[in-house]
Amino acid sequence: MDVYYFTEFPYAEFPESEAEKFPSMRLTFPNTYFDPNKAHDLFKRYLDEYQHAEDVGFDGLMINEHHNTPSCMDVEVNITGGILARTTSKAKILMLGNMLPTSDNPPRLAEEIAMLDVISGGRIVSGFVRGIGIESWANNTNPVYNRERFEECHDLIIKAWTTPGPFRWEGKHYQYRAVNPWMLPIQKPHPPVWVPGTGSPETVEWAAKNRYTYAAFLTPLDVAQGLFARYREYAAADGWEAAPDNFAFMVCCHVNDTEEKAQEAGKAFLWRMNHPLRGPREYWSPPGYTSRAGAAAVAQRRPTPLNELSYEELQSRYHLVVGNPDSVTRQLRHIKDTLGVGALLLEAQGGPLSHHDTMRSLELMGREVIPALKD
Amino acid sequence: MATAFTEEIVDVGGAKIQVLKGGSGEPLVLLHGAGGNSGWLNYVRALSEKYTVYLPSHPGYGKSDRPEWLETMADLASFYTWFLEEQGLEGARAIGFSMGGWLASEIAANCRHAFSKLMLVDAAGIQPKEGEIADIFIISPAQVTELLFHDPKQAPEYESIYGGEPTPEQTDIAERNREMSVRICWKPYMYDPRLLGLLARVSIPTRIVWGGNDRLIPLECGQMFNKAIPGSDLVVIDNCGHVPQVEKTEEFVKIALDFL
Secondary structure: OEEEEEOOOOOOOOOHHHHHHOOOOOOOOOHHHOOHHHHHHHHHHHHHHHHHHHHHOOOEEEEOOOOOOOOOOOOOHHHHHHHHHHHOOOOEEEEEEEEOOOOOOHHHHHHHHHHHHHHHOOOEEEEEEOOOHHHHHHOOOOHHHHHHHHHHHHHHHHHHHHOOOOEEEEOOOOEEEEEOOOOOOOOOOOOOEEEEEOOOHHHHHHHHHHOOEEEEEOOOHHHHHHHHHHHHHHHHHOOOOOOHHHEEEEEEEEEOOOHHHHHHHHOOHHHHHOHHHOOOHHHHOOOOOOOHHHHHHHHHHOOOOHHHOOHHHHHHOOOEEEEOHHHHHHHHHHHHHHHOOOEEEEEOOOOOOOHHHHHHHHHHHHHHHHHHHHO | OOOOEEEEEEEEOOEEEEEEEEEOOOEEEEEOOOOOOOOOOHHHHHHOOOOEEEEEOOOOOOOOOOOOOOOOHHHHHHHHHHHHHHOOOOOEEEEEEOHHHHHHHHHHHHOOOOEEEEEEEOOOEOOOOOOOOOOOOOOOHHHHHHHHOOOHHHOOOHHHHHHOOOOHHHHHHHHHHHHHHHHHHOOOOOEOOOHHHHHHHOOOOEEEEEEOOOOOOOHHHHHHHHHHOOOOEEEEEOOOOOOHHHHOHHHHHHHHHHHO
16 A cells, blocks of 8 residues: 655645635636745645655655646646656655646657656656546637547557657657657556546546546545456456456545544635635536536536535545544544555645644654554 | 538548538538537528538547548648549538638638638638737637637527537547647647648639637737638628627628629
8 A cells, every 4th residue: 555645736825715706726827816925835735745745655756737826836847747756755656747738749748757757766656637628618629529539648658668769650640750769667667657547437437448447536435446446347347357456545634643633624625625616617627528428427427516515524525634643644544545556645735734733744644554464 | 402411431532421411502611729620500591591501520529530541731731622522522611710720711711722712611721910919728628618609699690509418429629629639739739830821822713711809819810811811802890709600690691692
């Protein structure tokens, strides 16, 4: 069992009520609310927290990327990956991940990830993502071709890592005369690949076909169970047995010295669950982004949007795990046993959560919760 | 009265294409906009009293197949030259509405014998210099409908078109239409930078019709079409939005028949 620390580098330095004036806190929320000097301080703080997570015993550090949103200041996962590759020394660096469909240059992505693997000494876990619908708008990439570009970009990157160059690539979306990256990853045949999902049946099938780790993000446990079951079925049909390492689960988490303290501080996660998850359907799912089968499956599976759940409901449905070390250990063990996952991804910084509470939470996770989970 | 119509499925290059057809007289081809084929509305009925009207659903819209290779507006225009040839409709009169106006002008600019007379109604295809073409993909279908009209109360068919709850089949077709429009119009959004230059090649009588209060495609674009197509005229319908054929049906039909 590997436990990863994750934050989206949130920027909560404005009154939350301002978000109510706009359709969403993403995409079109005005960037006049952004103060680069405050962001400078936040980056220092968040990077210190990542360092602390490694020091107290997390197995890995997870980073991601979004655009046009205060909920995530990390706009380029390979930049933060580069920082962590140099500032840390032991932890795996899980980049979940590079957005393939919005990339116009897969060979350069292959080089960048390889370079990170080289600098970090082979610690990169290379997540590949389609990007939420909002990224299609922010990057102005035609959502109809999202999945096609994801798959072709992936195929080209893997070939660049595994096939001696130079070779030519004449695909539908990408064409290159001489793919021949000098920079190749340390890990052979290539860094582990992970794929996140919230319900698209096509993604589960694709992950299983490639034997990649499938990470369910903030899904209800029964939904994750269903997705993992489908993965296991695809694997079995293909003649192999899926192992815990093929599955990961992401959940928000806060630990504090007492239940009371944890419950009070954990309310900070309501910021993350509220406006950043609110917005018009077209933002989240531009026409053509989701197959109609996928849209129907998601609608059926997740009836209540997370931003409409109460603090108590978020906890009882395991989107958010809050408590003292014993109670959090118990809850995370329940998740681990229910889902049979080999990795838990703990989003442990929820926006307005203070530096002090974040550090204490990481400390308690590292010293008490993680060792108990590994027993 | 020639008001009845039939629905046919015709084969063009292996793709099954849905065509509504009715009326009598010389052929008139109507090319629908990004929302898809809205059927045999009053304005179509009125035009079919003078002409044999052909109202196809573009490939990828309605019940029409999309050939695997068809992914851009230029592809769609090429497909239609094939369609016109196969259906014996070369040299027909044509009206293109909104995105269908972009399509019609693209066909006319590239194939001089495709049409004999051309009418463009609140057409897409040209990048405005001052304003912007409203983004219909980032808002809900209901918000798009709201933008179409200057005053829906003056559109007699408004309730019958938009009033009822859509059937699952209609919803499915609407989503398919929207996806196809995204496929071909996403970027640059609703225009092609080369079209303005190509329009000088349009050598047939051309009338441009615009709702004076179009909130989707600025009137400025109508003026640019007018300037770019030699010998064309521009008729502006006052107090009217993006779909004059529905909002001011009678006036629209008169303007169309006078020209055609």
